Amino acid sequence: MKRQVAIGVLYSRSGSYQLLGEASRCGALGGIAAVNADAARSITFVPVEHDPAGRIEAYAPLCTDMLTQTSARHVIGCITSWSRKEIIPVLEKHGGLLWYAAPYEGFEANDHVIYMNAAPNQHLVPLVAHVTARYGRNAFLLGSNYIWGWEMNRIARDLVADAGGEVRGERYLPLGDTDVSRLIEEIRATLPDFVLNNLIGPSSYALYEAYAALGREDERFAAELRPIVSCNLTEQELPSIAPHGEGHLSCLPFMWNGAAGPRSSFEAAAHAAVVMLADAIEAAGTDERDAVRQVMAGLASDTVLGRIRIDPRTQHAGLPAKIGRIRGARFDILQESDGAIAPDPYLSRYDPTTSMRPPLRLVR
Amino acid sequence: MTRRARIPNLGGAKAVVLHRPHPGTEALGRHLAAIGLDVVEAWPELPAAAISADFLFFDVDLGFDAQFPWAPGMAPMPLIALIGSEAPGRIEWALSQKADAQIVKPVGNAGVYSALLIARRAFDERRRLAAEIADLQGRVAERQTIVRAVIALSSGSTDETQAYAQLRALAMSWQVTLEEAARRVVELNNKEASHERPRRA
Numbered sequence: 001m002k003r004q005v006a007i008g009v010l011y012s013r014s015g016s017y018q019l020l021g022e023a024s025r026c027g028a029l030g031g032i033a034a035v036n037a038d039a040a041r042s043i044t045f046v047p048v049e050h051d052p053a054g055r056i057e058a059y060a061p062l063c064t065d066m067l068t069q070t071s072a073r074h075v076i077g078c079i080t081s082w083s084r085k086e087i088i089p090v091l092e093k094h095g096g097l098l099w100y101a102a103p104y105e106g107f108e109a110n111d112h113v114i115y116m117n118a119a120p121n122q123h124l125v126p127l128v129a130h131v132t133a134r135y136g137r138n139a140f141l142l143g144s145n146y147i148w149g150w151e152m153n154r155i156a157r158d159l160v161a162d163a164g165g166e167v168r169g170e171r172y173l174p175l176g177d178t179d180v181s182r183l184i185e186e187i188r189a190t191l192p193d194f195v196l197n198n199l200i201g202p203s204s205y206a207l208y209e210a211y212a213a214l215g216r217e218d219e220r221f222a223a224e225l226r227p228i229v230s231c232n233l234t235e236q237e238l239p240s241i242a243p244h245g246e247g248h249l250s251c252l253p254f255m256w257n258g259a260a261g262p263r264s265s266f267e268a269a270a271h272a273a274v275v276m277l278a279d280a281i282e283a284a285g286t287d288e289r290d291a292v293r294q295v296m297a298g299l300a301s302d303t304v305l306g307r308i309r310i311d312p313r314t315q316h317a318g319l320p321a322k323i324g325r326i327r328g329a330r331f332d333i334l335q336e337s338d339g340a341i342a343p344d345p346y347l348s349r350y351d352p353t354t355s356m357r358p359p360l361r362l363v364r
Numbered sequence: 365m366t367r368r369a370r371i372p373n374l375g376g377a378k379a380v381v382l383h384r385p386h387p388g389t390e391a392l393g394r395h396l397a398a399i400g401l402d403v404v405e406a407w408p409e410l411p412a413a414a415i416s417a418d419f420l421f422f423d424v425d426l427g428f429d430a431q432f433p434w435a436p437g438m439a440p441m442p443l444i445a446l447i448g449s450e451a452p453g454r455i456e457w458a459l460s461q462k463a464d465a466q467i468v469k470p471v472g473n474a475g476v477y478s479a480l481l482i483a484r485r486a487f488d489e490r491r492r493l494a495a496e497i498a499d500l501q502g503r504v505a506e507r508q509t510i511v512r513a514v515i516a517l518s519s520g521s522t523d524e525t526q527a528y529a530q531l532r533a534l535a536m537s538w539q540v541t542l543e544e545a546a547r548r549v550v551e552l553n554n555k556e557a558s559h560e561r562p563r564r565a
Binding site: 088092107109110111112154158313314315344345346347348349350 | 397400
């Protein structure tokens with residue numbers, strides 16, 4: 001008889017980032033189905049699902065409910081950093097562990113969180129190195145007006161400076177705002193070599209559409225010459241920007257190759273989180289939080305993201321980085337890291353001389 | 365392009381934690397390592413190598429002056445106070461050490477990174493201000509020198525306004541402060557005076 005283990009699933013299925021919530025939820029449920037279908041396993045998962053519906057104040061009470069009204073100790077959930085920070089006190093109070101499967105801006109290493117998606121040394125650093133070496137060093141930075149955009153652009157300012165480039169502009173839109181006409185005018189006026197897009201949801205979709213229109217009007221803004229680049233635009237959102245995304249770039253730990261299974265990095269990371277959790281519970285013989293954290297130090301799991309280890313010091317996953325160009329509903333992979341990149345959430349091992357070498361210029 | 369101050373990269377920075385082994389500070393060492401610092405724990409003696417540390421965390425509950433090889437408030441690195449009991453006498457002692465930031469015990473998951481950044485910035489600012497004050501104090505102390513220089517430059521045809529203007533012009537052409545120029549003028553004047561003396565004798 002297999003042991004049943006309750007597992008929390010906390011994703012928003014409506015609101016400004018609903019597509020990402022849906023993808024992640026789909027990955028978590030897919031992971032649960034895979035674990036439950038595996039005859040070799042000694043446990044099965046029973047999902048306990050709550051939908052905060054994109055309302056920030058709903059996260060903490062729903063998480064409290066999972067950890068106190070059910071036997072769940074582990075929660076797969078949260079897309080935004082804001083929601084993650086909202087439930088951390090609840091996890092601390094009730095001995096829960098959050099498996100956070102969205103890319104984020106780094107500079108956190110909480111004992112109550114396992115970080116399963118990319119941090120800046122696994123997305124932004126390789127992406128900026130790639131584009132500054134190929135398209136030019138001058139950037140225009142965009143973001144939605146909250147922590148992801150602010151922090152990503154803060155790091156990007158340093159990276160661009162290290163590459164020898166300059167930031168031609170930095171602009172923020174309120175979440176959900178789709179009026180990008182002024183941004184487009186500024187981009188046209190300042191002629192950056194690439195546009196770093198940290199906009200979320202509808203704002204981001206409006207950007208791709210308006211930029212494509214700009215490209216038709218002014219050939220200097222073709223995607224092949226001056227791409228929009230992103231660390232969180234996945235296959236999940238490509239239909240929302242089609243056909244305007246064509247030729248633009250993303251840097252992600254997973255890109256869909258057309259096979260069965262997860263179709264985006266959000267989905268894949270949530271799926272991998274569930275599989276890793278199952279491995280850890282089996283190795284520990286319990287789903288108690290500290291026991292699970294301890295066995296994870298020596299664990300390597302085969303997941304849809306590849307063979308994954310969690311760095312015990314930071315509780316972040318080592319992950320590959322893939323840089324892809326949008327073509328239709330998928331990405332053409334242009335460059336990928338040589339295996340997993342060890343996590344470095346505080347960029348404490350970042351060295352501009354090796355990561356951001358400015359291209360050599362001919363001096364006459 | 366204007367450059368703003370960057371958030372410092374703390375990778376490889378050295379932190380000394382002056383605290384007895386205790387569950388309430390376990391998370392501190394772990395968190396510092398996660399941020400990328402090299403951590404040395406010590407109690408009650410501060411090892412000699414601590415003098416080159418980039419950050420020093422110290423126990424406010426059981427700490428005492430003799431633990432530090434420097435006078436209170438003269439630490440050569442940012443100090444972060446680890447506060448358990450908020451007894452006023454202990455807070456007062458932490459203030460006498462000029463702690464640049466503090467963390468309340470038990471040390472949890474939050475507060476370590478911000479304490480590092482705040483302490484670094486506060487320490488650098490405190491040091492910059494101390495240097496600026498020392499410089500200003502030095503200049504205030506030179507007021508008499510300026511008066512003497514102006515008198516030396518004054519003569520029958522040069523009044524004190526012109527002498528002062530002349531002193532400023534000298535400072536500019538020598539590219540030194542007004543005080544330094546005054547010192548030079550006074551020195552030259554003294555030399556001339558001492559050369560003249562034997563002749564008169």
